[in-house]
Amino acid sequence: MRVLLAVFACGLRRYSTYRVATLSSIVVNGVFGAVNAMVLLAVFDARPRINGYTAEDAVTQVFLAQSLIGITAIFGPPLDLGGRIRDGQVAMDLLRPVGFVRWWLAQDLGRAAFALLSRTAPTFAVGLALFDLALPADPLRWAALAAAVALAVLVGFGLRYLYALAGFWLMDTRGVNAVAWLAGPFCSGMVLPLVLFPDPVAAVLRTLPWAALVQVPAEILLGRTVLPGGAAGGLAYQAVWAALLLALGAALTARATRRVVVQGG
Amino acid sequence: MTSVPLTTPVIDARGLGRDFTRVSGPLLRRRRERVNAVHDVTFSVAPGEIIGYLGPNGAGKSTTMKMLTGILSPSHGRVRVCGLEPSRQRTLLAGRIGVVFGQRTTLWWDLPLRDSLALTRHLYRVPAADHAARLAELTELLELGPFLATPVRQLSLGQRMRGDLTAALLHAPELLVLDEPTIGLDVVSKSAIREFLLRLNTEQGTTILLTTHDLGDVERLCRRVVVIDHGSLAFDGDLARLRATAPTPRTLVVDLAGPADPIEVAGARTVRVEGPRQWLELSANPAEVIAAVAGAHSVADLTLREPDIEDVVARLYSSGRAAAGAPRREDPVSG
Known part of the structure; x- marks a missing residue:
């Protein structure tokens, strides 16, 4: 555990060295959030209520999503693992006396912790300053949101770890990353809340892991969770996906390191 | 095992081999062929030895290194390193060996060198006092002081290599595996690293396995060399005998x-x-x-x-090929 805390701290410190990148992502998240919110406000102007969502709900979800981009890395990267598999640096990671999945998870949690302070909070503040957001008064619901965000980080890591691990078999994960870059924002409910999709499409998207990144935390925040058990049901859904993805990641890691070739001389 | 060896070898490879599947040809008519990258390599290394593992590019040196360190599992044969089976006990083995690949780094690119070195204490569970003492010693020997606070990305190659060596040695490994540790370094840095390795070997008894194309490394460090060519063992013995085996005129x-x-x-x-x-x-x-x-x-x-060792090895390669690959082998430490 001490090891993982130390790796976590290195991950946190490492990302804190990218100051300009952090600042520019806050600007990007804020601007995109505002544009996205204005588009949705226009939509809700025509129909004030869509599948139970109000304009305020939709804008709240938009800013929650923008605030979560950094911490859950909805678009895919960053996880250096993919590049390290490609150029063979992964050999050095395999030569550490620490479990491979845990090494990368601890490092990514460090990155997420930094993103929480440096990106999530400021981006949400931008939304609060510019728009009317639907925020709960119930502290219990905020606590549930905190748990949901933590689980979203785990799901986000689980997905990105698998994208990167594909490199052991594919040699080059740029194709996987391109698909992930599209799937993440659409399937998670970041670009458009899933309630605005046609019902059959939304029903499918709700079964996929990406929904755990934005849609489920947003519904927990808005108190609108459609899953049985309310907020608890939403958290359970996220927890199951996190466990499945991490277990799959661990199993594939064992397989990759047994059968597969580390690149480079 | 019929006899009990006096000392348990640090490395014991028996009939070690690795095949790769190479896929070639156009998309619809892919051909798969098995390539034998390393074939029937047998050698063992006793504690305290410095072994040069030599061979031309593509001979199978790195593949062997990967099998010895556990990041590649052998297709044939068996190997024990520090009494462990590398590919199955990789994480455990990692705690007992130090590895430096000249072209790669374990250091955190964006963080000061000091941070990466501090992390190794937790990674290898080294008691704080031991870690501090060893770090102080290595800092002095490798002259790390001036750049301990510098982010790794700003270090010169020679500084980075000294940092990587330190990171590999802070847990006092029994075996140090070095894959081209002096590649790209200037004469002064090379010489500093060689002298350091010799000291490490004589004073602390660390076993060292080294691959290199730099024959200065071999002449300065290695009493024994193992030569691999086309995936097979071509020679195993001391340096003087290698010269005698492939006589090269003065x-x-x-x-x-x-x-x-x-x-x-x-x-x-x-x-x-x-x-x-x-x-x-x-x-x-x-x-x-x-x-x-x-x-x-x-x-x-x-x-x-x-004759330069480079000429000797080249002559060994060419004569080995001419003799249709009949390997010359002597195995001074086989039990």
Whole structure:
């Protein structure tokens, strides 16, 4: 555990060295959030209520999503693992006396912790300053949101770890990353809340892991969770996906390191 | 095992081999062929040895290193390192060996060198006092002081390599595996690293396995060399015996008073002429040849040049191929 805390701290410190990148992502998240919110406000102007969502709900979800981009890395990267598999640096990671999945998870949690302070909070503040957001008064619901965000980080890591691990078999994960870059924002409910999709499409998207990144935390925040058990049901859904993805990641890691070739001389 | 060896080998490889599947050809008519990257390699390394693992590019050196460190599982044979089976007990083994790949780094690119070195204490569960003492010692020996606070991305190659060596040694490993540790370094850095490795070996008894193309490394460090070529073991023995196995003639460099026709004397053959300087490949006693040359010509200067290990290895490769791959092998530490 001490090891993982130390790796976590290195991950946190490492990302804190990218100051300009952090600042520019806050600007990007804020601007995109505002544009996205204005588009949705226009939509809700025509129909004030869509599948139970109000304009305020939709804008709240938009800013929650923008605030979560950094911490859950909805678009895919960053996880250096993919590049390290490609150029063979992964050999050095395999030569550490620490479990491979845990090494990368601890490092990514460090990155997420930094993103929480440096990106999530400021981006949400931008939304609060510019728009009317639907925020709960119930502290219990905020606590549930905190748990949901933590689980979203785990799901986000689980997905990105698998994208990167594909490199052991594919040699080059740029194709996987391109698909992930599209799937993440659409399937998670970041670009458009899933309630605005046609019902059959939304029903499918709700079964996929990406929904755990934005849609489920947003519904927990808005108190609108459609899953049985309310907020608890939403958290359970996220927890199951996190466990499945991490277990799959661990199993594939064992397989990759047994059968597969580390690149480079 | 019929006999109990006096010392348990640090590395024990028996019939080690690795095949790769190479896919080639157009998309719809892919051909799969099995490539034998390493074939039937047997050698063992006793505690305290420094072994040079040599071979041309593509001979299978890195593949062997990967099997020894557990990041690649062997297709054939078996291997034990520090008594462990590398590919199955990789994480456990990682705690007992130190590995430096000259072209890669374990250091955190964006963080000060000090942070990466501090992390190794937790990674290898080294007691804080031991870690501090060892870090102080290595900092002094490798002169890390001036750049401990510098982010790794700003270090020069030589500084980074010293940082990587430190990171690999802070947990006092029994075996240090070095894959081209001096690649790309200048003469001064190379020499500093060689002297450090020798000290580490003699004072702390650390076993060192080293691959290199730098024959200065071999001559300075390795009493024993293992040569691999085309995936098979071509030689295992001491450096002097390698020279004897693939005899490479000594060269006499003669500086004459002025340009002249190629010298013709018994027991030598002139192989190169450049103005007043001539190179003679010796096949007889140098003293006799020198006397003959000095008697027949006006000599300004003479130098007798020992064959370079590079020539020896090259000769071994070419003769090995000519002899249809019959490996020359002696195994001084087999039990």
